Amino acid sequence: MRRSELQDYLNELLDVERIRDYCPNGLQVEGRDEIQTIVTGVTASQALLDQAVVLQADAVLVHHGYFWKSEPAVIVGMKQRRIKTLLQADINLFAYHLPLDVHSDLGNNAQLAKLFGWGTPQPLHTADPLGVVMGSTLLDPMSSVELAQHIEQCLQRPLTVRIDCDQPIRRIAWCSGGGQSYIDHAAAAGFDAFLSGEISEQTTHSAREQGVAYFAAGHHATERYGIRALGEHLAQRFGLTHHFIDIENPA
Structure with missing residues (x-):
């Protein structure tokens, strides 16, 4: 399916316009236009992105993405490396925080x-x-x-x-x-x-x-299930290939 179709569907499904949040919900980093393989995980960490590259994912969907209100706006260090990984692999990043909680x-x-x-x-x-x-x-x-x-x-x-x-x-x-x-x-x-x-x-x-x-x-333990359920829903509805990756986290 096309990126714009997935974005519109997710934004409507999760009713993002209704919810004031601490970060942008929806498409955060733009990648390729056609999406067939998606990877879901709790946080857009480097470990998750590296797995997505190996799996040749077209999009990564997470609960914890980037560009939080309290974080520095500059793209340096860890954030630069993460975003560079997405851009080099042409992978889309979608993030849904409070809309996915509720x-x-x-x-x-x-x-x-x-x-x-x-x-x-x-x-x-x-x-x-x-x-x-x-x-x-x-x-x-x-x-x-x-x-x-x-x-x-x-x-x-x-x-x-x-x-x-x-x-x-x-x-x-x-x-x-x-x-x-x-x-x-x-x-x-x-x-x-x-x-x-x-x-x-x-x-x-x-x-x-x-x-x-x-x-x-x-x-992490209490927020593994929403993003996985979302990925399974998309796979069933649109015939997408879905991989849920649970990056171990003791928190």
Whole structure:
């Protein structure tokens, strides 16, 4: 398919015009016009781009791309080498950040619900219509230890941090990646547990003092599933060749 067709489809599918973000969503680096082979991964790291070159990819789709508001605008050093790799190989780079987090089916939060078997999630409250934070009621209440074991089994990796609570967990809220600050919203809304990718120093105190179980499962670990689901969707819909590459990351 043509690059412009893929770009238009993705922008509409992920509703990028609706979401204010910290980076440009969509095509970030322009490559060849015809796209048949795509590579997906969490971050447009050098390791991912090198694999894409080996696989003769026409486009790379990631959750974490380039040109963040807080980063220097100059293209030097690591950023220069990454972009040079894309330009020399004529590979397109597409990046979707918040639009991929919040998509009701392909998004990171929705995919985590499927992975963990947490039913149909709902936005935490009406003040979060995008679904940055999701919540669900468990079919069977679990202890924090049991829930931690379930999460680790599904993710196939140990939790970064676990903070237990005394009561059975019936309602859990979550936000993939760096969503740890939403723990207070989850506690205020009456949830028994909260999961995010990262943890901050103050998260521990919030969990302990409000009696909320907390699980830090890794930024990378909680954001592998949306981009892979997006690639699989594109492969099925348009007959594209898709390779998901999970670059190992302990974070």
